[in-house]
Amino acid sequence: MTERAPTPAEPEAPPRRSDATRAGILAAARERFAADGYERATIRAIAKDAEIDPSMVMRYYGSKEGLFAAATSADLRMPDFTRVPREEVGQVLVGHFLDLWEDAGVLTALLRVGITNQAGAERMRKIFAEQLLPVAREVCPDPDAAPARAALCAAQLLGLALTRYVLRFPPSAALTREEITAWLAPTLQRYLTAERP
Amino acid sequence: MTERAPTPAEPEAPPRRSDATRAGILAAARERFAADGYERATIRAIAKDAEIDPSMVMRYYGSKEGLFAAATSADLRMPDFTRVPREEVGQVLVGHFLDLWEDAGVLTALLRVGITNQAGAERMRKIFAEQLLPVAREVCPDPDAAPARAALCAAQLLGLALTRYVLRFPPSAALTREEITAWLAPTLQRYLTAERP
DNA sequence: CCTGTTGGTCAACGCTTGTTGGCCAACGTA
DNA sequence: TACGTTGGCCAACAAGCGTTGACCAACAGG
Numbered sequence: 001m002t003e004r005a006p007t008p009a010e011p012e013a014p015p016r017r018s019d020a021t022r023a024g025i026l027a028a029a030r031e032r033f034a035a036d037g038y039e040r041a042t043i044r045a046i047a048k049d050a051e052i053d054p055s056m057v058m059r060y061y062g063s064k065e066g067l068f069a070a071a072t073s074a075d076l077r078m079p080d081f082t083r084v085p086r087e088e089v090g091q092v093l094v095g096h097f098l099d100l101w102e103d104a105g106v107l108t109a110l111l112r113v114g115i116t117n118q119a120g121a122e123r124m125r126k127i128f129a130e131q132l133l134p135v136a137r138e139v140c141p142d143p144d145a146a147p148a149r150a151a152l153c154a155a156q157l158l159g160l161a162l163t164r165y166v167l168r169f170p171p172s173a174a175l176t177r178e179e180i181t182a183w184l185a186p187t188l189q190r191y192l193t194a195e196r197p
Numbered sequence: 198m199t200e201r202a203p204t205p206a207e208p209e210a211p212p213r214r215s216d217a218t219r220a221g222i223l224a225a226a227r228e229r230f231a232a233d234g235y236e237r238a239t240i241r242a243i244a245k246d247a248e249i250d251p252s253m254v255m256r257y258y259g260s261k262e263g264l265f266a267a268a269t270s271a272d273l274r275m276p277d278f279t280r281v282p283r284e285e286v287g288q289v290l291v292g293h294f295l296d297l298w299e300d301a302g303v304l305t306a307l308l309r310v311g312i313t314n315q316a317g318a319e320r321m322r323k324i325f326a327e328q329l330l331p332v333a334r335e336v337c338p339d340p341d342a343a344p345a346r347a348a349l350c351a352a353q354l355l356g357l358a359l360t361r362y363v364l365r366f367p368p369s370a371a372l373t374r375e376e377i378t379a380w381l382a383p384t385l386q387r388y389l390t391a392e393r394p
Numbered sequence: 395c396c397t398g399t400t401g402g403t404c405a406a407c408g409c410t411t412g413t414t415g416g417c418c419a420a421c422g423t424a
Numbered sequence: 425t426a427c428g429t430t431g432g433c434c435a436a437c438a439a440g441c442g443t444t445g446a447c448c449a450a451c452a453g454g
Binding site: 052059 | 430431432433434
Binding site: 036037039040111112114115116121124125128147148150151152154155156157158159160162163164166167168169170171172174175179182183184186187191197 | 233234236237308311318321322325345347349353354355359360361363365366367368369376380381383384387394
């Protein structure tokens with residue numbers, strides 16, 4: 001759409017004087033998208049957070065959709081599950097996701113937006129297919145059922161994130177990391193490796 | 198807020214000539230809220246769906262928030278779990294939720310809106326506390342842990358709804374009712390009745 | 395036949411949104 | 425010093441939003 005491509009695929013751009021501003025906008029955008037969802041996160045509010053003029057956002061990212069795309073370029077950085085003992089897969093998976101969610105607002109933003117925005121949902125489907133599905137395909141006993149098994153894991157993991165970080169159910173938010181691992185790891189382990197339900 | 202109270206608590210209102218219109222608006226609102234979320238579901242669009250003037254929506258429901266409140270007066274109609282054998286609790290719970298989600302768009306609307314809208318999240322917390330938590334308190338072995346156990350069940354059930362009805366992950370949407378029950382019932386059973394994780 | 399109530403339309407209001415184009419200051423060469 | 429490029433602000437645009445009030449048609453009761 002725009003001449004100035006904001007895609008991260010760009011090989012090596014020369015460092016520009018405005019890189020700090022760009023990063024500031026991106027950080028503010030992530031926070032706002034995470035807190036308010038796509039529609040309520042206005043470009044004006046993001047610009048004010050970044051202490052910049054709204055028109056700058058447009059110049060650097062083309063449009064609101066472009067900004068969103070740049071702000072939610074999530075990489076789950078899945079660990080190498082070929083090196084994980086099969087009986088520990090569930091536990092490692094829970095631990096990895098807890099790290100991801102706690103660490104930054106990117107995933108919260110993605111989840112919130114995926115629910116109101118068509119493009120956001122598409123992005124989540126893609127992340128699921130490219131990153132969680134291969135794991136299931138690797139560790140489950142019947143490759144044909146891998147998509148279903150991965151979907152069940154996604155449901156459990158996203159459901160926890162939903163109640164804990166978005167809806168903020170008090171008992172869900174109060175769970176410790178150890179409790180979550182203890183309860184969820186066996187569930188995921190079963191979804192991924194059990195011979196039959 | 199409004200003189201004309203739209204609360205369902207009103208004991209017995211005399212049947213009005215406009216009841217059909219009111220119901221039409223409510224049905225259209227539910228569909229739009231479920232499909233688009235709170236912000237994108239405009240009063241104008243809802244009115245057009247109901248083949249009515251936007252101002253009628255305002256007159257009957259006071260404001261957009263009032264309309265939303267009326268459109269999402271969800272009652273989970275929980276079955277009586279004192280009559281369910283303890284070892285079948287998980288299965289009955291899954292079945293009941295599948296019935297609820299399939300049957301109407303109310304819950305989809307509620308979920309979508311609970312994620313963007315503050316009042317929506319509050320409503321979901323209330324529904325959780327009033328309807329799912331008592332079940333846990335009744336069947337779990339340690340009443341102190343009932344909130345945590347209920348939260349885990351909510352995470353699993355809402356996560357399934359999220360991936361299946363909102364994000365529409367293909368493998369999740371493709372699961373049959375029987376498969377879902379077979380996989381999820383043991384999980385919920387464990388969350389509710391296991392002595393320890 | 396008049397008259398008050400109810401169901402409904404129409405046109406506009408004030409506001410916020412994403413987006414655009416013009417203008418200005420600072421910088422990096424030549 | 426001159427000048428093109430870059431970073432940035434300002435003011436405005438058109439469109440869409442929720443919301444309002446004036447106005448009309450049909451009906452009911454006296």
